[in-house]
Amino acid sequence: MGYPEGYLSERPAWTTGAGIQDALARRAIAARRYLGVFLLDAGALAILWILVSYVYAWYVLGTTAYTLVPWWAFAVGVVEAAAVWGSFGLSLGQRLLGRALGPTQGQEASSGARVRYFLLWHVLVLPGVGFLFDPPLHERVTGLGLRPRGTEGVAPAPWYRTSAGLFVAALLVVTCAAAVGVTVSWSALVRLFRQAGETVDFWRALVSPDTSILLDAGRDMIVTVFMAVLSTLFAVVVAVPLSFFAARNLMRGPLGRSVYTVLRGAMSIIRSIEPIIWAIIFLVWVTALRSAFAGILALWVHSIADLVKLYAERLEAIDQGPIEAITSSGAGRLSVLRYAIIPQIVNPYISFTLYRWDINIRMATVVGLVGGGGIGQRLINYIWGVQYRQAGTVMILIVILVWAIDYLSARLRAKLA
Amino acid sequence: MVWQPMANPYLVVEHLTKVYERGQVLALRDLSFAVEKGEFLVVIGLSGSGKSTLLRCINRLIEPTSGKIWLDGVDVTRLSQARMRRVRRRIGMIFQQFNLVDRSTAIGNVLTGRLGYLPGWRALLGWFPKEDREKALANLERVGLRDKAYVRVDQLSGGQRQRVGIARALMQDPEVLLADEPVSALDPATSHSIMQYLEQMNRHDGATVIASLHFLSLARRYGTRIIALKDGQLVFDGPPNAIDNAKFKEIYGEDAEEVEVR
Amino acid sequence: MSGESAAVVGSASGDRLAVLARRALSFFLDWMVWGYVAYCVMYLLNHYWYTVHVDWWGTLTLPSWGWPLVVLATLELAVWCRSLGRSLGQRAIGVAFQDAAGGRITVGRRLGRILLWHISVPLFAVGFWRGWDPWHDRVVGVGLRPISPDPERPGRRALATQWGMVALFLGALTLWVGWLIIGINFQVLARRAAQTRRIWGEMLRPDFRYFTAPDPVFSLRALSYSILDLAVVTVFMALMATILGAVIAFPLSFLGARNVMGFSPPGWAAYGIVRGFFNVFRSIETIIWGSIFAVWVGYGTTLAGILALTVHTVAALGKLYSEQVEGVSPGPLEAVWAAGGSRVQVVRHAVIPQVLPSFWAFTLYRWDINVRMSTVIALVGGGGIGDMLFYYKNQGDWPKVGAVVIVIVAIVWAMDYISGRLRERIA
């Protein structure tokens, strides 16, 4: 690593900028190794503690509680438990990062050394003092450090013989207990079996759909399809230019990198808010209870965020060869974009767009449920109006529509590939 | 290696050094040599010895860390990006992986060789002059691909693609042709046909060719001069027949296992 | 001439069927194109001409002779387009009219084809099909053949071709009609911008007072909840649904795999039923399932949400799983067969080891989707943090809405990150 001796300069390494950088980097790497293991261990222990408290409070105390003790006791407990686990056993974090606490100079890790390590850990590792040295001071003093764990040739121990395996098993059991307790209520389960008759009308529609609503439903289906088409179209217009600013390989330099980060972050936030929530926001905006316009805006916003992500990821995966070739012929930046990048992305972009259109058809039915117009709105009106037979009929239509579009989009995409 | 001044050098590389920031690889160390106009210079060396880096430094696809490169009396390492583009259009380049746009037609790829000569807005609209189109067809004819002009290049074979690459370089009317392992991805018979096109450009069009090659036999057959790189250093510079067995051992043999180390 | 064109193509009857299918399909597409145009024109006429909207079919009411006229006119347009150049339908199927001898087809011959079509098609029964092409094509000497671009000549620019122009026209028409159907109205957005800015401002100053402490205002079945409580419930809902869904989908996926089931008639039947179940249940969105289960087990219960998520998960995962099972490499299967294994043993020792990694990846991916869906399933009565969101929104309590939205984003992000990391490890 680093420059060959005496090549760039005759000075000792630590007097040169590169040498100092190197030294800092080595310390940072060592610190990061310990930090990763510790964070994983402490995080996992904290989650276990919270879940155990939660289950205890739920089943025994009949309330909700997350720690059962003051937060500082919780924090100290978690840190101590992580330290013990990391010092005396092969902890989860060590396992996940492929490391183990082992001797640095070749002798066995005796239990005495482990105790010393555990004690010194509080002084040197937790405050970070040890990392001012290279190799870290606690490694020098105790002779123990996080070494890569050689696993070749050794049969892995069964999970119930390892602390990490038992830990994960306990975590799973507690999680399931909490999940069942919180989400399943007895009365609802009883209703599941007692009230199956409520839904008979839905299924009756399968054999005798209500044909009198077909014309109205057909109209709403047309609206739904148009919603999907237009929202996709408008989203493409915005997402294509944005995608170039959201591609890491095109955005170089400090300004470019910050634009990239902000854009990707914003898109990620927008994407994690479901279109339904967007539809509600836009319904408030246009002040209407029902509006296909609000629905299309919701789909539009969500599609932009989704498409920018898909497009930009494709851009990041383009072949650099043509860019090199066209740059080498003396072409400018715009020409490189036009002749080396765009030809590579046109078909994938169209393919992603079709895929998104397919999703938008489904989403358009869903957005309708909150008043976004189209067939979904008709469906929810029937359901809440206890017209289950009509609702069943509409559902059949939705299935047919979704199938047709699904098939069409898949065929077109297969052609493009 | 000491660089002996030449009577009439065309391309001069002086103390060229390249350090890749990422991984801190020393790819070229203090490299110096000169090339005369009309030479066919072959660069040989193991993979990882810095051949690609050297060629890409010459047209500054990669920025050299230090050192100078004089092309026809101009120090290209000091040119601004805009002026570098004007120099680049006189330097054709051919690649190991062809670097064609797979989704374009053969002629579409060949035409991109003219982009350096086209005003930006025309390039953006794709309005190539009629002469350029005719020239592109003529160059495809020259490499024997006239009948594939409008076929997408992903339907062509490796040798055909490299010929498209050559036609693209021909569009630039290059004074210097850089060829980075142009035949490494091809079979022996095809390799010779590609090398013959390079030879033709060297002899008939007067282009100075700098080609990196993997096989010494090809280097001996086509080169007028050979330089050898090892770990980014110049270890040989001389006529093809000067490489004897001992030299060969020195370039390729001794530490073959060390070279792969990054 | 018909003999020639037959010789060009070959003579297997399967080929003949393919030729026929291509012709029929491309014709149908062209007809549909003009049918769509007719619909749009009627809509536009109605929108700009009659100003009273009663019902949508009312708006399309035509005199009794109108419908046959529309049918005939669209047919006529399709035939003209197909004969005079390369129509959109022909482009989509990848065919074009070609001269049997490879010559140019003059406009005269094209017009002749249109004329003859009007004789030939009404007299469908009279020797319409003999050889490869219908009578009107044979007389003119053309055939509808698959074409490939000429490698020596440039293709025409898409916008200079008939199909390109028609496609552009359709796009413009769609935009126009869609604009009217949906009622796009940017003035509304602008007019309401001031109020909306206030709402956004309040949402961006989120109110986290009730993050851990139960909010006395908001109550479900007489119990108050904090945001954190419901966030936990939401994650657990997704978890339960994913586990349940995966556990049910796993065995079903083998029933829905052709290479496992396709050995006997009952096997085929089971395959068909399972796959049909997957396809139907998958195309009904989770939220719609939620509205059904809300009716069934009670509005606002988490069980309704879990069941809705589970049903959709089973269908979606089942399809993905069984596609994986169908894609296993046959080598290991043969090896177990050869060693004398039973069908169950083949599945256990040759199929499952091959598909397990991708099963995990799909399950984690599904977990992502379920987390997203569980945040909104409350809308139709499925429980979870969405209950709070919609309650505060109806109250107009925007700072709290902002807080809930932020928590939702955080949940989705965190779970997305975890599942992404886990998927990386598996791959």
Ligand SMILES: Nc1ncnc2c1ncn2[C@@H]1O[C@H](COP(=O)(O)OP(=O)(O)O)[C@@H](O)[C@H]1O
């Ligand atoms: N972009 C890069 N970043 C870091 N190191 C690189 C990069 N490109 C090449 N190298 C390193 O530089 C050295 C020379 O590479 P290269 O010029 O490609 O050799 P050759 O073409 O002779 O095979 C190699 O050790 C290689 O690993």
Ligand SMILES: [Mg+2]
């Ligand atoms: Mg190379």
